[in-house]
Amino acid sequence: MTAPTGCPVAHEPVDVRAEAEAFLRLFHGEHPKTGPVEPRLEQVLAEIDETGTYRHTEGELAFGARVAWRNSARCIGRLYWQSLRVRDMRKVSDAATVAAQCAEHLRSAGNGGRIRPTVTIFAPETPTRPAPRIWNEQLIRYAGYWDAETGAVIGDPRYQEFTEEVTRLGWQPPAQRTRFDVLPLVVETAEDGVTLHELPRAVVHEVELGHPEHNWFAGLGLRWHAVPAISNMRLSIGGVSYPAAPFNGWYMGTEIGARNLADHDRYDLIPEVAERLGLDTSSEQTLWRDQALVELNRAVLHSFARAEVTITDHHTESARFLTHLRKEEDAGRKCPADWSWIVPPMSGALTPVFHRYYDTEQVGPEFVLDEDARL
Amino acid sequence: MTAPTGCPVAHEPVDVRAEAEAFLRLFHGEHPKTGPVEPRLEQVLAEIDETGTYRHTEGELAFGARVAWRNSARCIGRLYWQSLRVRDMRKVSDAATVAAQCAEHLRSAGNGGRIRPTVTIFAPETPTRPAPRIWNEQLIRYAGYWDAETGAVIGDPRYQEFTEEVTRLGWQPPAQRTRFDVLPLVVETAEDGVTLHELPRAVVHEVELGHPEHNWFAGLGLRWHAVPAISNMRLSIGGVSYPAAPFNGWYMGTEIGARNLADHDRYDLIPEVAERLGLDTSSEQTLWRDQALVELNRAVLHSFARAEVTITDHHTESARFLTHLRKEEDAGRKCPADWSWIVPPMSGALTPVFHRYYDTEQVGPEFVLDEDARL
Ligand code: HEM
Numbered sequence: 217m218t219a220p221t222g223c224p225v226a227h228e229p230v231d232v233r234a235e236a237e238a239f240l241r242l243f244h245g246e247h248p249k250t251g252p253v254e255p256r257l258e259q260v261l262a263e264i265d266e267t268g269t270y271r272h273t274e275g276e277l278a279f280g281a282r283v284a285w286r287n288s289a290r291c292i293g294r295l296y297w298q299s300l301r302v303r304d305m306r307k308v309s310d311a312a313t314v315a316a317q318c319a320e321h322l323r324s325a326g327n328g329g330r331i332r333p334t335v336t337i338f339a340p341e342t343p344t345r346p347a348p349r350i351w352n353e354q355l356i357r358y359a360g361y362w363d364a365e366t367g368a369v370i371g372d373p374r375y376q377e378f379t380e381e382v383t384r385l386g387w388q389p390p391a392q393r394t395r396f397d398v399l400p401l402v403v404e405t406a407e408d409g410v411t412l413h414e415l416p417r418a419v420v421h422e423v424e425l426g427h428p429e430h431n432w433f434a435g436l437g438l439r440w441h442a443v444p445a446i447s448n449m450r451l452s453i454g455g456v457s458y459p460a461a462p463f464n465g466w467y468m469g470t471e472i473g474a475r476n477l478a479d480h481d482r483y484d485l486i487p488e489v490a491e492r493l494g495l496d497t498s499s500e501q502t503l504w505r506d507q508a509l510v511e512l513n514r515a516v517l518h519s520f521a522r523a524e525v526t527i528t529d530h531h532t533e534s535a536r537f538l539t540h541l542r543k544e545e546d547a548g549r550k551c552p553a554d555w556s557w558i559v560p561p562m563s564g565a566l567t568p569v570f571h572r573y574y575d576t577e578q579v580g581p582e583f584v585l586d587e588d589a590r591l
Numbered sequence: 592m593t594a595p596t597g598c599p600v601a602h603e604p605v606d607v608r609a610e611a612e613a614f615l616r617l618f619h620g621e622h623p624k625t626g627p628v629e630p631r632l633e634q635v636l637a638e639i640d641e642t643g644t645y646r647h648t649e650g651e652l653a654f655g656a657r658v659a660w661r662n663s664a665r666c667i668g669r670l671y672w673q674s675l676r677v678r679d680m681r682k683v684s685d686a687a688t689v690a691a692q693c694a695e696h697l698r699s700a701g702n703g704g705r706i707r708p709t710v711t712i713f714a715p716e717t718p719t720r721p722a723p724r725i726w727n728e729q730l731i732r733y734a735g736y737w738d739a740e741t742g743a744v745i746g747d748p749r750y751q752e753f754t755e756e757v758t759r760l761g762w763q764p765p766a767q768r769t770r771f772d773v774l775p776l777v778v779e780t781a782e783d784g785v786t787l788h789e790l791p792r793a794v795v796h797e798v799e800l801g802h803p804e805h806n807w808f809a810g811l812g813l814r815w816h817a818v819p820a821i822s823n824m825r826l827s828i829g830g831v832s833y834p835a836a837p838f839n840g841w842y843m844g845t846e847i848g849a850r851n852l853a854d855h856d857r858y859d860l861i862p863e864v865a866e867r868l869g870l871d872t873s874s875e876q877t878l879w880r881d882q883a884l885v886e887l888n889r890a891v892l893h894s895f896a897r898a899e900v901t902i903t904d905h906h907t908e909s910a911r912f913l914t915h916l917r918k919e920e921d922a923g924r925k926c927p928a929d930w931s932w933i934v935p936p937m938s939g940a941l942t943p944v945f946h947r948y949y950d951t952e953q954v955g956p957e958f959v960l961d962e963d964a965r966l
């Protein structure tokens with residue numbers, strides 16, 4: 217996660233009628249084949265008057281999810297927004313099926329390594345019925361255990377609190393704790409309350425990390441999961457809220473190599489990698505941190521490629537994003553983008569996305585990180 | 592230069608009386624020994640009523656310049672703002688002396704390599720008399736020559752237009768053009784119009800670049816000047832404008848190694864360095880750009896250190912900046928900072944400045960880049 221720029225983003229209270237109308241006009245505007253918007257709009261407004269909400273057609277749902285991706289100002293990977301797979305699970309609201317469908321999401325999106333950008337949309341929030349929620353930040357993340365003996369965290373420090381919480385809720389960590397123990401899913405529903413669900417091992421595809429030149433690297437015992445699937449953002453489409461709507465793309469290598477494994481408050485591996493590389497760490501001026509960072513990231517990209525798991529590097533992805541901007545401009549649309557998130561966390565100025573301005577005005581449909589969401 | 596974040600910065604038309612009062616209150620507030628502000632304020636307001644402007648005392652001038660540095664939201668190097676050397680050249684408004692004093696600035700600030708942060712303040716703008724202006728973006732920058740034969744630019748492409756302009760004004764490039772020909776100063780005054788001034792070689796301290804391990808690097812024939820002195824920003828203090836007020840600090844290595852020498856539209860040296868390093872440039876996934884970038888930056892830091900010219904690396908400077916933020920907070924002040932400029936252009940997330948938010952509200956005194964300034 218990147219620190220935003222300080223520009224405040226205003227969220228007005230939801231006006232369902234107005235949002236529904238704006239969304240339906242957008243949908244019909246971009247899909248002339250669906251005919252004029254008026255009949256559908258009338259129907260929807262009547263439904264809102266009666267029930268306080270409305271049901272999206274499958275076409276509207278898929279379009280809404282895809283445009284929510286297109287509108288994700290922090291996402292550099294938007295070129296392929298139109299190809300998002302949309303799994304309509306709006307009928308699902310019980311915890312066991314939510315968890316099972318999250319597992320199925322991982323399996324079908326992971327696709328044996330040929331990762332497919334996918335969103336699974338569970339039951340929406342309605343005036344009469346709260347929606348299911350997933351507490352996890354991502355479907356797959358690793359536990360962080362506070363080790364009283366060493367005073368350090370084993371695993372991912374980002375999830376130390378979350379790990380403690382699921383442990384209080386009854387989770388049993390593996391007898392042999394490792395740095396890469398997959399956390400259980402935590403699903404909350406009105407009916408079942410808060411429930412824990414272990415992910416089947418078969419859907420947790422992981423990549424063991426080695427380095428293209430340094431054989432010792434494999435001995436570090438590092439690994440990472442193949443599918444990044446954010447599960448705590450609310451999908452907001454035309455006045456309807458889908459709080460459980462996990463989505464995934466494929467990884468850009470820097471997310472793993474320059475953040476998850478490198479951040480001082482995450483796996484913090486730069487000093488260890490530098491030492492194994494034999495770098496001179498006696499002074500910052502040798503740029504040993506920067507050298508270790510590059511090698512760590514080379515290892516990530518190399519290992520995913522070797523394991524035939526889709527991954528992208530920040531140079532390729534920056535170029536793709538510029539193509540996306542051009543295509544959006546050609547389509548007569550503004551493309552909201554947040555510079556501090558779009559610019560990769562390493563070698564920023566080497567990428568063309570560094571050297572330009574962006575529109576910043578946020579528009580819907582969108583993925584929203586709620587203040588009250590858990591970790 | 593970095594692309595800003597898109598937050599608009601509003602500049603109101605100058606209200607000299609209000610700005611003078613705010614500034615004098617700030618000065619007396621931070622310097623209790625100067626006594627109560629009222630007598631001085633009365634005097635200044637009377638002077639403004641009579642002449643439309645007023646004269647700063649030497650103490651006010653030095654304080655104003657230092658606080659303008661302290662308020663530079665884009666500057667990571669502000670920890671030492673109190674030690675800024677202030678050269679009071681307000682009496683100087685003729686072109687020849689402006690140029691001579693710019694040269695003297697470079698000599699005394701360069702200080703044989705032990706660089707001293709310095710500002711030289713020339714005559715202010717008054718209602719009756721326009722101030723001198725310096726057209727150059729920095730006192731020392733290298734010419735960029737369009738080579739019709741190769742279709743490429745020799746030197747710094749950023750200054751190609753400026754080079755053409757000074758050539759039209761009568762500048763004679765050296766008979767043997769190189770990639771590192773120092774541009775003449777262009778000074779504009781009401782009396783003399785636009786005049787050209789060659790900098791004496793003795794004040795142009797340069798560092799030849801070599802690499803701590805790769806001997807071939809020196810053979811690339813690269814060099815850079817020791818003193819970065821911005822000369823096209825207006826110093827605005829309490830309602831008084833000093834359009835010619837060149838200032839310098841020392842370099843942070845990335846300015847040279849990750850921007851000036853690396854940017855695609857500057858010296859664009861990454862491909863050449865990568866080739867000489869023997870890197871596999873057949874795919875972006877090898878991160879050859881990132882590797883070459885690190886080596887280029889190691890060369891810069893190594894060479895300045897070897898030449899005993901002050902320079903700083905982005906890790907050290909980020910840590911210093913956090914110290915500065917703490918000190919400002921302890922003093923009860925907000926510190927305006929622009930994330931996209933503060934975060935270094937390489938290895939962003941490795942530096943602690945990446946992982947936080949900043950106040951962004953701009954306050955005066957300040958250095959201002961005027962819209963109408965030249966290159
Ligand atoms: C297809 C490959 C994709 C790539 C390479 C990609 C890349 C990225 C990257 C690098 C980030 C910044 C992450 C961080 O710094 O923490 C990001 C953020 C984001 N992406 Fe994508 N993405 C992809 C697919 C998707 C999909 C399919 C969606 C939604 C349907 C999406 C929506 C988002 C959102 C909402 C964020 C912001 C997350 C936050 O605020 O924490 N992305 N993406």
Ligand code: HEM
Nearest residue numbers: 592593660663665666667668708838839840841842843958
């Ligand atoms: C002492 C060592 C100093 C260091 C290491 C330092 C570092 C930096 C860096 C890295 C930048 C960004 C440059 C870019 O990306 O183009 C910057 C910008 C800036 N610095 Fe400093 N600085 C120093 C001294 C000073 C001094 C003495 C002043 C003024 C008295 C100053 C005022 C500024 C201003 C106004 C900017 C923004 C320039 C613009 O908008 O183009 N700095 N500084």
